[in-house]
Structure formats: C-alpha cells, structure tokens
Amino acid sequence: MVDRALEGQQRAVARLISLVESGSKDLPEVAALLAPHTGRAQVVGLTGSPGVGKSTTTSALVAAFREQGKRVGVLAVDPSSPFSGGALLGDRVRMGDHAIDEGVFIRSMATRGHLGGLAWATPQALRVLDAAGCDVVLVETVGVGQSEVDVVSLADTTVVLLAPGMGDGVQAAKAGILEIADVFVVNKADREGADQTVRDLRYMMSLGERRDAWKPPVCRTVAARGEGVDEVAGAIDEHRAWLESSGEGPRRRRRRAENEIEAIGLEKVRARLxxxxxxxxxxxxxxxxxxxxxxxYAAADELLDSL
Amino acid sequence: MVDRALEGQQRAVARLISLVESGSKDLPEVAALLAPHTGRAQVVGLTGSPGVGKSTTTSALVAAFREQGKRVGVLAVDPSSPFSGGALLGDRVRMGDHAIDEGVFIRSMATRGHLGGLAWATPQALRVLDAAGCDVVLVETVGVGQSEVDVVSLADTTVVLLAPGMGDGVQAAKAGILEIADVFVVNKADREGADQTVRDLRYMMSLGERRDAWKPPVCRTVAARGEGVDEVAGAIDEHRAWLESSGEGPRRRRRRAENEIEAIGLEKVRARLxxxxxxxxxxxxxxxxxxxxxxxYAAADELLDSL
Incomplete structure (x- = not known):
C-alpha cells in the first residue's frame, strides 16, 4: 500500500490517511517507510474566521496550482465541528470540480476524538501527502491560536484570510495574526470596506515587528469569481523562494519536526495513561x-508514579 | 489569598484564576487548600455555533439565577480566538450589567498558549469559582466535539443553543449534539424557522438513543429581550435535581475528576518534555x-527513553 501511495495512487493515499486517523498500530512502520520520501511539499496553512471564504479560496488556489502543473493536496481541518458539519459537506461539494483530477488529493480530517488527537494526526497525514508527491499541501483550518490545531506550527507558509467588515485591523494586531501571517488575503474585495481593511492591515504592519525579515504581501481577491487568486499563488511561490534563500525554511521544518516528535511522545504517554x-x-x-x-495535582502525581 | 477567595472576595478569586492561567508553581498547594471546599457548584456548559447568541443567553441566565439569590460564576472560553477578539470584548461589555454585582464572577479564559493548555486550566479555574461559593458556574464555549475544550467533560449540565436557519436537525443529529445536550435552547425564537428547528429537534430526539434516561427539554428563547430565560434556568434546576436523584451526578463528577487528573498528569509529562x-x-x-x-515515531521513542 505504501508503494502504491508513493506512486501517487489516490486510493492508497486515502487508505494511508485513514490509517493515520484511526491511530493504527502499523503507523510507526508506515512512517518509517515514508520518511525517506518526505520533505519536498510546501505546506500552506489557510486560516481565518468562519465566513471569510476559506473553502472557496482553497478551491480556487487548487485550480491555480494545477494550472502550473503542480500536484496539490488539501487537508480540511475544522475544529469547530460538529457544528460545522454542514460547512464541511459544502466544501466537498465545491471541491467536486477537483475530485476527478488525479493530481489533486482532498481530505477532511476528523477532529473529534480523544484529547490531543490532532496534534499528532495532522502532521502524519501531511507526511502521506508529501510522500505521495504533492508539491503543495493546503491545510484549511480556523484553528489559529489554538493549541491543538496550530496551523502555524504545521505550515511553511501561513495565509491569513480576512473579509471586509469582519473585524478591524486593531483587533487583528491584538490577536497576533500579524505575527503569524506570511500572506494576507482580503477576500470579498468587491464589498464595501475592503479598502479600509487593506489600509488597516498595512498600518498595523507598519507598527508591528516580525521575528523574520519577510514582509507579508496583502492580496485582494474575489475567490468566488477566481479574481486575484493567481496573485495569491504567486505570493505563496515567492514566500517559498524566500524561505529557502533566507534559511528560514530549514528552521521552520526543524521546528515542525520537533513539535511532531513531541506530540507523538505525548500521545504515547496518553495511551499508557x-x-x-x-x-x-x-x-x-x-x-x-x-x-x-x-x-x-496530588492525584496526578500518584497516577504518574503508577506508570 | 485562598482564605479571601473562600470568603468570596472578587479580587482574590480573580488573582487565583490568573495563577491557574499562568501555570504557577504554587498551584498544587492552592489546589490542596481549595479541595475540601469544592464539589458544591453546578457546572453548566453553554455551547453552540457562533451567532446563536451564547453570550446574550449567558448574561440573561446570570440575571435569572441572581434573582433566585444564587451566586453565579461565568467562564467564557473561546477557542477560536484570536479571531473572536472582538466578540469577547463584546461579551465583556454586555456582561457589564453584572460587573458591579458582588454575587457574580466573570472571567474570560485565554486559550492561546502551549499545547494542551486548556485541558487542565479550565477545570482548575472552575474549582476556584466552586470554592468561592458559586452555586452555578456557566461555562460558555464553542468547543463541543473538540478534544481540548470539551464542555461535556467539564459540565454537570450541558446546554446546546441553536438558532433558526443555522443548520437543520439532521445535521445536529449527525454531529452528535443530541447525545450531549441536557437542555436545548432554540434562541432567536421570534425568527422565521424557529418552529421548524424545534420540530426537527423533537423528531431527531424521537429517533436517537441517549446513554441516560433524561429527556432533554427544548426551550424557546429571545435572550436579547429576556424571553424564555426563566424556563431555561428552570430546566437547568430540574436537571440538577435529576442528576442527584438518578445517581448520574456522582458518575459525572467522578468522570470529570478522572479527566482532570489525566490532564494534569499529561501536563506534567509535557513540562518534562x-x-x-x-x-x-x-x-x-x-x-x-x-x-x-x-x-x-522512532524519534518519539528515543525522546521518551531520554526522560
């Protein structure tokens, strides 16, 4: 099955990700077989509040990257499930355009389940898509700032989506999104207030400090009509080039691997508990x-002593 | 400080919760001092999609319980932060009516931070409010179905809020909310579609199976005008009485303690990592x-071996 997944056969890829989600005992072996084939994909996190158009933008980006001849993976991770059950279904329908394209792998990750489920599962699903030959993997989530589904710790490139009238720049700055965004997208840019949102973002960026030297571009899109999406794809490509030239790319990959090892380690302890x-x-x-x-606290000490 | 918190002094209570949030080294000692004074409060989880009116309903419930002479705590836990920064601010403003009432304790829990932050912190904040003499603690969250902020594992009574037109009963059933709700609230019941939402819920309940014998009432509210809120408070009271008469209450409290001990244990391992x-x-x-x-996986094994 691993061999077939490495060849990029969709069914084998899907079955391996199911294996990851189910926490199968074969995972360590599968991971060892995949390891030499990973490290090539650019992981792009897309995040933003419900309603900004994440799924539409994701779908439009898939089309843009496909036109460049790239293989594309999509992981839709929605932690606010079960209430978003309908939205996820909607995504799948919208993603339907790509469903018969052999160069596109689409997967919704279930986030229900035991404590800490996603912290280890999503990176492992990413590894499967990476090994299957995806050039880009888009991870769609609302999980910025959350501990479990922290898209920043997963992604090489983080795209933050905003829409006019959904919170001003000051709030954005407070919330720390300036620090995490590598690319800003103001979607629904044909709506009133789009100019103001872009101005607010630019103003806040002029005040804020980043840990790295990258200056996040602000793209305007109307994703539902495909407008501006090529520019977003271009910005993502540029960020990839910068990651490699600046040395930030290797740093992020190492940090990601550290998080991944830690999450698996905790999962093992959890299993023992x-x-x-x-x-x-x-x-x-x-x-x-x-x-x-x-x-x-005293009870937890006694519990750990009993391990 | 613990003594003053036990007397119900707001400032001491606030400082103890800050201590919890910061993960202070004094927590085990504080927890030991609080332990004999806990176990009295009814923990009521309020959950539902963004936009159903959780904060308005919470605020209205605070007023209803205050009229009964009860002391009330509120913990607002919003995992979709930072994007909800604005909403939280809004809550505080709306909660302003209660801010000068000495019988009300209101607190927003920060959910940003290291992996697993909330799993142990929220129960500890609940303990502080419990020990401070709250009869009811309302925990407001969108976190149903999430691993980290699983309101069901925290609460004695789980209130699920819906609003007309925000997802039909079939989706609700799929998502498993029928199984977790002890009280349903259809808020914004003056809007079109409210009857249909109530009918859908009742229909789905007639099909579904619960693990316990409680039949969740369906309340209709217009929380912004306070309509129907006394009925919700009444349903919460009834559920409390049922919890005690049926033996389900002690079972839930034990399960909660188990989760709590496990979360603290994992946090300790995490600290060592x-x-x-x-x-x-x-x-x-x-x-x-x-x-x-x-x-x-092999790396995680090596990491654990090094502990």
Missing part, C-alpha cells in the same frame, strides 16, 4: 478528588 | 526527521 484508566487506579483517585480529600 | 526541549536531544532528533533518516 489510557491503560491505567482501564484499571482501578484512576477511578479510586477520582473518588478521593470528588470527596475533596485529595487535590487533583 | 519541555525541559528536554531546552537541551539538544530534541533538536538532534528533529534534524534526523527532517533529513528523512529517522521516522517521527
């Missing part, structure tokens, strides 16, 4: 905590 | 993973 859960130790500790005779 | 991060071990492993000579 889960085994404890099956036993009586945790239950007995919980009874004492409920009764107020033991603090949860 | 963080120490490793300061050293060269993780960096060297990450280099090999980037180079493709080591799989992240």
């Amino acid at each position: 889960g085994d404890v859960r099956g036993g009586a130790a945790l239950e007995a500790l919980a009874e004492k905590v409920v009764a107020g005779t033991l603090s949860p | 963080g120490d490793v991060r300061g050293g060269a071990a993780l960096e060297a492993l990450a280099e090999k993973v980037v180079a493709g000579t080591l799989s992240p």
